[in-house]
Amino acid sequence: xxxxxxxxxxxxxxxxxxxxxxxxxxxxxxxxxxxxxxxxxxxxxxxxxxxxxxxxxxxxxxxxxxxxxxxxxxxxxxxxxxxxxxxxxxxxxxxxxxxxxxxxxxxxxxxxxxxxxxxxxxxxxxxxxxxxxxxxxxxxxxxxxxxxxxxxxxxxxxxxxxxxxxxxxxxxxxxxxxxxxxxxxxxxxxxxxxxxxxxxxxxxxxxxxxxxxxxxxxxxxxxxxxxxxxxxxxxxxxxxxxxxxxxxxxxxxxxxxxxxxxxxxxxxxxxxxxxxxxxxxxxxxxxxxxxxxxxxxxxxxxxxxxxxxxxxxxxxxxxxxxxxxxxxxxxxxxxxxxxxxxxxxxxxxxxxxxxxxxxxxxxxxxxxxxxxxxxxxxxxxxxxxxxxxxxxxxxxxxxxxxxxxxxxxxxxxxxxxxxxxxxxxxxxxxxxxxxxxxxxxxxxxxxxxxxxxxxxxxxxxxxxxxxxxxxxxxx
Ligand code: SAM
Ligand code: SF4
Numbered sequence: 001x002x003x004x005x006x007x008x009x010x011x012x013x014x015x016x017x018x019x020x021x022x023x024x025x026x027x028x029x030x031x032x033x034x035x036x037x038x039x040x041x042x043x044x045x046x047x048x049x050x051x052x053x054x055x056x057x058x059x060x061x062x063x064x065x066x067x068x069x070x071x072x073x074x075x076x077x078x079x080x081x082x083x084x085x086x087x088x089x090x091x092x093x094x095x096x097x098x099x100x101x102x103x104x105x106x107x108x109x110x111x112x113x114x115x116x117x118x119x120x121x122x123x124x125x126x127x128x129x130x131x132x133x134x135x136x137x138x139x140x141x142x143x144x145x146x147x148x149x150x151x152x153x154x155x156x157x158x159x160x161x162x163x164x165x166x167x168x169x170x171x172x173x174x175x176x177x178x179x180x181x182x183x184x185x186x187x188x189x190x191x192x193x194x195x196x197x198x199x200x201x202x203x204x205x206x207x208x209x210x211x212x213x214x215x216x217x218x219x220x221x222x223x224x225x226x227x228x229x230x231x232x233x234x235x236x237x238x239x240x241x242x243x244x245x246x247x248x249x250x251x252x253x254x255x256x257x258x259x260x261x262x263x264x265x266x267x268x269x270x271x272x273x274x275x276x277x278x279x280x281x282x283x284x285x286x287x288x289x290x291x292x293x294x295x296x297x298x299x300x301x302x303x304x305x306x307x308x309x310x311x312x313x314x315x316x317x318x319x320x321x322x323x324x325x326x327x328x329x330x331x332x333x334x335x336x337x338x339x340x341x342x343x344x345x346x347x348x349x350x351x352x353x354x355x356x357x358x359x360x361x362x363x364x365x366x367x368x369x370x371x372x373x374x375x376x377x378x379x380x381x382x383x384x385x386x387x388x389x390x391x392x393x394x395x396x397x398x399x400x401x402x403x404x405x406x407x408x409x410x411x412x413x414x415x416x417x418x419x420x421x422x423x424x425x426x427x428x429x430x431x432x433x434x435x436x437x438x439x440x441x442x443x444x445x446x447x448x449x450x451x452x453x454x455x456x457x458x459x460x461x462x463x464x465x466x467x468x469x470x471x472x473x474x475x
Contacts, residue, residue, distance in 0.1 A: 006052050008260075012267035015230045017223050019205050024053075024256045031057030038067045042074035045309040046081070048405065053256050053263075056310040060252040060303075068302060072333070075305035078312055079334030083404065084411050086387045086419045087379055088337040089372070090139040090176070091132055092319075094346045095120050095158055097363070099145030101217030103203070105245065107284035107363050108145050110217065114285060116361045118346045119149060125158065126165050127350035133170025135341055135372045136430035138388035138422065140172055141199065143363075144179040146219060152186035155179060156193035163194065169429045169471050173390040176241075180218070181228030187235030196393050197274050200228050201243035205257030209249040213289065229261075233269045238398060240265070241317070242273045246295045247281030251303055259310055274401055275315040275337065276307060282321050284364040301329050308334040313405035323367040331384070336401065341372030376426065377435045380442050387419030388426065391474035412450070417459045418474045420446055424466045 009020045031054060041055045051059075059071055096119030099108045107115060120128060132140065142158060144150040159175050174196040181200055182190065190198065204210050207222055214220045229240045242261050244254040258276055266272045280300055281289075295303070300322075307316060318327060318335040320342040327338065343349055344362040357365060370378075376386045391414065392400035403410050420443050427439040443463060450456035462473045 006263070008263075012264050014234070014268040015227050017226050018264040019207075019226065019257055019260060021206060021253075024205075024253055024260065027053050027057045027256060028060065028252055030054075031061045033058050033062035033064070033067060035064075035067065038062055038070060042070055042309060045312055046074060046078055048082070048312055050312065051259075051310040053259055056259055056306065057252075057256060059306045059309065060255060071302065071309065072305045075308040075333035078308060079332065082312065083334055083336065084385075084416060085383060086385045086389075086411075086415055087331065087335070088139070088387045088389065089137075089340050089375070090141055090174075090337060091137045091339055091341055091349075091372070092143050092178075092344070093128060093132065093140045093162075093349070094143045094344055094363070095125065096147070096150060097145045097346055097361075098147040098149055099217075100148070101146050101219040102215050103219060104213050104215070104288040105248070105281055105284060105364075107286060107359055109286065112286040114360055118361070120347055122161065124347055124350065125161060128347060129162050129165040129172060130167040130170070131349040131353065132341075133165070133167040133172065134430075136170070136388075136426045137341065137372065138172060139174045139176070139196075139390060141176040141178055141197075141339075144177075146180035146217070150179060152182050152189040156189050159190070159193040159195055169425070171472075173388070173472070174393055181225055182231065182235075184231045184235040187232045187237055191232075191235055191237040195237070195239075196390075197239045197241045198229075198232050198237045199241035199243065199275070199277065200225070201245060201277060201279070202226060202257075202261070203245040204248040204254065205244065205261070206249040206253060213248055229265060229273070230268065233265070233271075238269065238271050239274045239393075241275035241277060241315075243277030243279060243317075245279050245281060246300065246303070247291070247293055248289070249293050251293070251295050251299060255303055255306060255310070258307070262311055262314065271399060272311070272314060272402075274399075275317050276311065277317045277319070278304060278307065279319060279321055282364040282366070283359075285359040285362075297326060301326065301333070304330045304335065305333045313402045315401040320366040320368040321364070324370070327368055328378075328382070331382075338375070340370070340375035342366055342369070373430070373432055373435055376431070377438065380435065380438045383442075385416065385419045385442065385446060386423055386426070387415075388422035389415065389418040389474065391418045394474075413455075414475050416446065417450075417455075417462070420459065421462055421466060421473050424463050425471055428467065 176197040
């Protein structure tokens, strides 16, 4: 059967499942990576156009090293041309690891009797948020197991509490969430607490694999999870993040399914996801899957480059699951956000900051355990501008990533100066002397590069105000 581009067998109806496995397999089977076609598809992406599933499948099927080189180079070019040098930083904060599901890859699964279970109480939560603020974090993602304890009301109260915690110049300016799916009412409650992005990963879009990986608990319901973000949208949360856990099933299938999810949200709600995550399976306590679909480093970095080209205006999130050298490479392909200073052990930011990972208290193993300052230092060394900017979210400029990409001059006018303001705050309040020296050089040089003189002076003036003690300045 031959497909017309973007004609789906399952139509995009809100709240209805939209993944047709056979369709995705057919698209993959029919995509032939001829050189001229591959070049044309990359050129289309560099022209800032979204790729269709068929076009993306052509890139996914390319195995010729020369073509793979073009794909990687294309992603690098797109990043340089469009996004510039900013990398947004955040930290995950695990609030509780009680869970009634049995995801076979996860250390928090209910059947794992060696897991040490805990939910942060109010004092512990405050202590952890303060500890994060003391390092300079401004953006958090709160992570929860799936358990009746973590109701929508509990999550909403937790969010409000996190926003209320201040330490010296420290404050959390954006709280994102990664938690179980809710009904529309639940999403309303959570949305009203002022969250940034609601993130939920389908893990695998392949139904038979999903069934194997999620044998019991509420998460065993594939469709309820697949339609979670439809309910979030209906409940008023229009800033959402999707993701697939790479290593459960064929990575090519998952990339196309992620795009299918993007298309579904755009078709039904006129807004795509703010971010896509692509966690790769890591070791965990009681890990219970074979490695048939393991994704190699080469495949992983390639799939990120392909995702970048396929959805040029969607944020890509890379986490500390990946080791330093992979993070470095993948950053060049246009990831927009990374975590840093990450600790997964519940309560560890306040209690055990120096202690190594203990998998009885953690969901999985991470491979980049550098401090926030170390990561910032390396970013600056590599000519990136670390950013804690939260301006768009607080100014109500929704669809931020889309605007960055599509509104001419948006990055120059808003994103770069705002990144510099948050970097200046970080340098003054938290950086080591060596990082501070490098940081100021970068700030000064970046200001000098602003072409418009009056704008350049405005930015310089604000940095001076920050040096004089003002905080939280943004355009
Ligand atoms: N309980 C919530 C849920 O399942 O949606 C929160 C999810 S969990 C705390 C965040 C994500 O971590 C999961 O969605 C999954 O993709 C990922 N994850 C779980 N086990 C993992 C492992 N062994 N290696 C890497 N990522 C893992
Ligand atoms: Fe529970 Fe989430 Fe882990 Fe599944 S991935 S066992 S739902 S914490």
